[in-house]
Structure formats: structure tokens, C-alpha cells
Amino acid sequence: MSLEPNFEHLRARAVESLFHHLADACVGLIVVDRDARIAWIGDRYLELLGYSGNPDDALGRPVEEVIPNSQMRHVVESGQSMLLDLMDIKERTIVVTRLPLREDDGTLIGAIGFALFDRADRLRPLMSKYQKLQEELHRTRQELAQERRAKYSLSQMIGNSDPMREVKRLARRAAQLDSTVLLLGETGTGKELLAHGIHAASPRAGAPFVGVNVAAIPENLLESELFGVAPGAYTGADRKMREGKFQLADGGTLFLDEIGDMPLPLQAKLLRVLQEREFEAVGSNKVVRVDLRIIAATSRDLDALVRERQFRADLYYRLNVVPITLPPLRDRTEDIGSIADRILDDLAFTAAAPSRELTAGAIAVLEDYDWPGNVRELRNVLERVSAMTDDPALTRDHIRAALPRTAGPAAGGDVPLRSAEGGTRPLSDVLKDTERAAIVGALSRTGGVKAKAAKLLGISRASLYERMEALGIKEDAQGAV
Numbered sequence: 001m002s003l004e005p006n007f008e009h010l011r012a013r014a015v016e017s018l019f020h021h022l023a024d025a026c027v028g029l030i031v032v033d034r035d036a037r038i039a040w041i042g043d044r045y046l047e048l049l050g051y052s053g054n055p056d057d058a059l060g061r062p063v064e065e066v067i068p069n070s071q072m073r074h075v076v077e078s079g080q081s082m083l084l085d086l087m088d089i090k091e092r093t094i095v096v097t098r099l100p101l102r103e104d105d106g107t108l109i110g111a112i113g114f115a116l117f118d119r120a121d122r123l124r125p126l127m128s129k130y131q132k133l134q135e136e137l138h139r140t141r142q143e144l145a146q147e148r149r150a151k152y153s154l155s156q157m158i159g160n161s162d163p164m165r166e167v168k169r170l171a172r173r174a175a176q177l178d179s180t181v182l183l184l185g186e187t188g189t190g191k192e193l194l195a196h197g198i199h200a201a202s203p204r205a206g207a208p209f210v211g212v213n214v215a216a217i218p219e220n221l222l223e224s225e226l227f228g229v230a231p232g233a234y235t236g237a238d239r240k241m242r243e244g245k246f247q248l249a250d251g252g253t254l255f256l257d258e259i260g261d262m263p264l265p266l267q268a269k270l271l272r273v274l275q276e277r278e279f280e281a282v283g284s285n286k287v288v289r290v291d292l293r294i295i296a297a298t299s300r301d302l303d304a305l306v307r308e309r310q311f312r313a314d315l316y317y318r319l320n321v322v323p324i325t326l327p328p329l330r331d332r333t334e335d336i337g338s339i340a341d342r343i344l345d346d347l348a349f350t351a352a353a354p355s356r357e358l359t360a361g362a363i364a365v366l367e368d369y370d371w372p373g374n375v376r377e378l379r380n381v382l383e384r385v386s387a388m389t390d391d392p393a394l395t396r397d398h399i400r401a402a403l404p405r406t407a408g409p410a411a412g413g414d415v416p417l418r419s420a421e422g423g424t425r426p427l428s429d430v431l432k433d434t435e436r437a438a439i440v441g442a443l444s445r446t447g448g449v450k451a452k453a454a455k456l457l458g459i460s461r462a463s464l465y466e467r468m469e470a471l472g473i474k475e476d477a478q479g480a481v
Contacts, residue, residue: 027094028115031101034108036063036073045115049089075100075111154197157190158342159335163327167194174322175201180274182259182319183297185326186463188376191297192257194326199253204293207252212245215258223266223282230284246279250290259319260300260311260462267312274318294319300462328463329371329378336378337363343379344394347386356386361396369403370435372459404458436471439464443473 028045032038038058046055049067063072069087075098082098095117101110154171157164174181175198183191192211199209217225228244245254256262262270273279278289296319305311329336340358348355358366371377384402385394438457446452454464467473 026114026116028113030063030067030072030113031110032063032072032076032113033110034076036076036111037061038063038066039110041066048092048094048115070113072098072111072113075113076108079108152193152196153200154194157194157197158339159332160338161327161332161335163332164335167324167326170322170324171198172201174198174324176203177322178202178204178293179321180293180319181295181322181324182302183295183324183326184302185297185299186328186372186374186466187299187460188374189326189328190375191299191326192255194324195253195255195257195295195297198295199255199293202253202293204252208249209253209255210245210249211255211257213257215261219263222263223269226266227269227279228281228288230281230286241281244281246273246290246292247288249292251292253293253295256294256296258298258300259296260298260302260305262311264310264312267315271312271315271318274315298462299460301465304465329374333367336366339375339378340366340382343382344386347383351386354392356391357393359393359395362394362399365396365399365403368431370431372457372463432471435467436473439467439471439473 026044028048029040029042030038030045031040037060041055041058043055046058051058051066058066063070067087067089069089071082071085071087075082079100081100082096085096085098086093087096088094094115096113096115098111098113100108101112102108154168154175157168157171159165171194181195181198183194185191195211196209199205212225214222224242224244226244226246228247229242231241256270269279273290274294277291278287280287302311302316302320306313306316329339337358340363344356344358347353366378373380381399381402382394385398388402389398391398439453442453442456443450446456450464451461454461457464459467
């Protein structure tokens with residue numbers, strides 16, 4: 001739609017007025033034609049240049065003959081503006097702006113240059129503000145980078161049991177490789193801590209460590225959280241590109257916790273990233289390339305999920321390059337005392353209180369408990385005990401009062417403490433029978449629905465599957481045990 005005549009006149013007057021204002025405010029002004037020959041130059045500019053000849057003699061000459069360091073020819077040839085530049089004239093440094101001149105149809109006909117200031121120090125207030133903003137931006141980036149660094153090291157993985165020594169050996173080896181790592185184990189066994197440790201011991205340690213819990217993000221938001229969103233990709237989207245976790249972790253490590261809960265449609269996109277190291281943001285057709293190491297973790301049985309077609313087999317093979325299985329706490333009871341001591345020290349430091357000690361009886365009670373929630377549950381119990389008493393020494397009774405009541409006999413009946421021959425049965429056999437009775441009772445009460453049985457027992461479904469296999473609990477075709 002064409003502008004009204006009075007608008008055209010107003011625009012023309014505005015351009016003319018702007019030109020005159022700039023000419024009056026500047027210390028110099030010059031116009032060149034499309035061949036970079038001087039078409040017009042102001043007297044103040046000639047005086048600034050120290051030009052002693054007749055002003056009219058400067059017209060028609062190549063601009064470099066009058067201004068040796070001029071970049072006006074570059075503007076004419078490229079058609080690009082140079083909005084702010086510094087140019088040395090004799091012993092001075094002046095601030096200049098250069099703009100291309102065009103016809104209404106866009107044809108380039110020349111360029112115009114303004115010498116804004118005859119001394120660069122006139123820009124000092126502006127440069128000072130710019131420098132301050134740059135320093136603040138640098139400081140913020142450093143703080144953000146620090147937040148995205150690994151918070152733990154492999155030395156913080158406590159335990160000298162054989163299973164934990166093997167975990168640490170595999171972790172140190174994985175750290176020196178750049179392959180994808182898959183951390184397996186029940187909830188609370190320390191998979192995230194191990195992921196931090198692997199990154200901290202790897203050549204990528206100085207780059208970001210970005211973690212995301214797949215199960216904690218709604219399915220409809222997970223794709224944008226991982227891969228970012230293009231400007232205006234959907235109603236309400238930011239006008240700027242919003243980077244996803246893959247871009248934030250570029251150069252470093254991306255930790256995908258609870259990968260077993262990733263929706264099937266996103267699994268295909270993740271597979272492409274693992275294979276090609278490239279992806280497209282939501283609402284974009286631009287390919288983004290990334291260089292990162294992926295560490296995935298899950299407490300679920302991925303083999304079973306693949307068989308049930310809830311997890312892609314090809315993605316599983318891509319993730320399962322360097323698998324590391326973290327043992328449950330009940331399989332490394334000799335580590336419980338040292339882990340508990342570290343937890344109590346951390347709790348005392350946080351509360352600015354004296355550190356507590358565990359008696360031998362208290363440690364024995366901790367070692368006898370099955371710990372379905374593993375180290376996370378151990379920390380919860382010790383924090384509960386610390387809140388319940390001010391005693392410096394935590395005894396057997398303190399620990400028993402904080403432990404949950406077992407569901408064994410109530411779920412599956414009493415377990416005999418003596419063998420058929422009349423002798424006392426080993427405690428390990430009693431505990432296994434108690435656990436078996438609890439699981440069988442829970443499955444019976446829930447009609448064989450494992451998800452409900454696991455919830456009733458206070459453990460994950462993956463843990464239930466593992467304990468059923470370890471205890472030899474079988475199901476028939478109808479799901480009965």
C-alpha cells in the first residue's frame with residue numbers, strides 16, 4: 001500500500017532534517033559516488049584532515065588520496081554499513097560512521113561518511129558502560145558454568161566392598177573413554193553421584209555437566225526441554241531461540257536420569273542424536289550439531305521393557321555401550337558403617353551441630369535391615385534419628401525406632417526360626433524367607449499386579465522384579481505365584 005502524499009513529504013523532510021542535524025553535530029562529513037570518488041566534503045572535515053589545498057580540488061578525486069585510511073570504498077563495494085569505527089588521522093583517532101547510499105529501487109549509488117567525534121576518548125562513558133556490562137556478563141557466565149560443573153568426584157563414592165571396588169574400576173575406565181555409559185541399579189544406589197564422578201574424571205571435566213530427570217518432566221514438555229524451541233514455534237513461545245539441554249551440554253556431558261521412562265516417540269529422536277550427534281529444535285528445520293558425552297541411568301529393567309516393546313531395542317543397544325551396575329546396599333553391608341558415618345558428618349555440618357557416633361549395636365541393626373531404598377533411605381533414617389534425639393551416641397534402640405516396620409509376617413505368615421531338624425536357622429535364610437513371604441503376600445493381595453505390589457512393599461517395580469528372580473518366585477500363565 002502506497003503512502004499518502006503528506007506522509008511522503010513528512011518522510012522527505014525527516015530525512016533532510018536528520019542530515020542537517022548530523023552535519024551540524026559532526027566534526028566532518030563526506031559523500032562519495034559509486035566509484036569511491038569524492039562528491040562532496042565539508043570544510044570542517046578538510047580542516048580536521050589538515051587539507052591545505054582548494055576545497056573544490058578535492059571533488060572527483062579517489063577518497064584515499066584525501067583520506068589515506070578511509071574505508072569508504074569498502075562500503076561502496078560491499079553495500080554494508082560500518083556504524084561505528086575508529087580511524088587514525090595523523091596523531092588523532094576519530095570516531096566515524098559510514099553508510100551506503102541507494103536509489104529508491106535499491107540501486108547503490110555511493111556512500112556517506114560522518115566523523116562523529118574528533119577524539120576517541122569522547123566515547124569513554126559509553127565504553128565504560130559497555131565494559132561494565134561485559135564484565136557482568138562474563139561473571140554471570142562463570143557462575144553458570146560453575147553451577148554446571150560436576151558436584152561430586154569418584155572419591156566420594158564410599159565403600160571398600162568387592163562390588164564397589166569393581167564399580168569404581170569401571171567408572172575410572174569409562175571416564176577415559178568417550179563412549180555412552182549406562183548406569184543400572186535400584187533407586188537410591190548413587191547413580192547420579194557416579195555420573196558426576198565419571199564426568200569429573202574425564203577430559204570433559206572443564207565443560208558443562210547438565211542433568212535432566214526424564215521421569216520428572218511432563219511428556220508434552222520433554223522434547224522442548226531436551227532439544228530447545230525455535231522462535232515462535234507455537235503460540236506463546238519465546239521470540240528468541242530457547243536452548244535445550246543438549247545445546248547447554250555441548251562440549252561436556254549430558255546425564256539422562258530415569259531413561260527407562262522416556263516416551264517411545266522421543267526415543268527415536270534420541271537415537272538419531274546418539275548416532276549423528278545432530279538434531280532439530282522444536283519448530284525448526286535447522287540442524288544443530290553437538291559434541292557431548294551421554295550418561296544414562298535407570299532403575300528399571302530395560303531388558304524387560306525391550307521385551308514388552310516399551311523401549312526401543314536399537315536405542316538400548318546404543319545406550320548399553322559401557323554398562324555399570326551399582327549394587328544395592330543389602331549386597332554390600334560391610335560398607336554401611338562408613339556410609340552412615342559420612343552421612344552423619346554431613347548432617348552435623350549442615351546443622352552446625354556436633355557430629356554423632358554410631359554404637360556397634362546401632363551398626364548391627366543397620367546391617368540387618370534390607371534397605372529397599374538403599375543409600376537414599378539410609379540417609380532419611382539417619383536424618384530422622386538425628387531429629388529425634390540430642391544424644392551424641394546413636395544406639396540400637398534409636399535406629400530401631402526410626403526404621404519402618406517390616407511387612408513380612410503380616411503379608412505372608414510367620415517364618416520359622418528353627419529348621420526341621422530342630423536347630424537354629426541362619427539369619428540369612430530367615431530374612432530370605434521373610435522377604436519371600438512379604439512379596440508373595442503382596443502379589444496375592446494385588447491379584448498379581450506387580451506395579452501395585454511394588455507400591456504396597458515400598459519398592460520400585462524394577463526392584464520387585466530383581467528380588468523375585470533372586471528369591472526364585474515364579475508366576476504361572478495366569479500371573480499366580
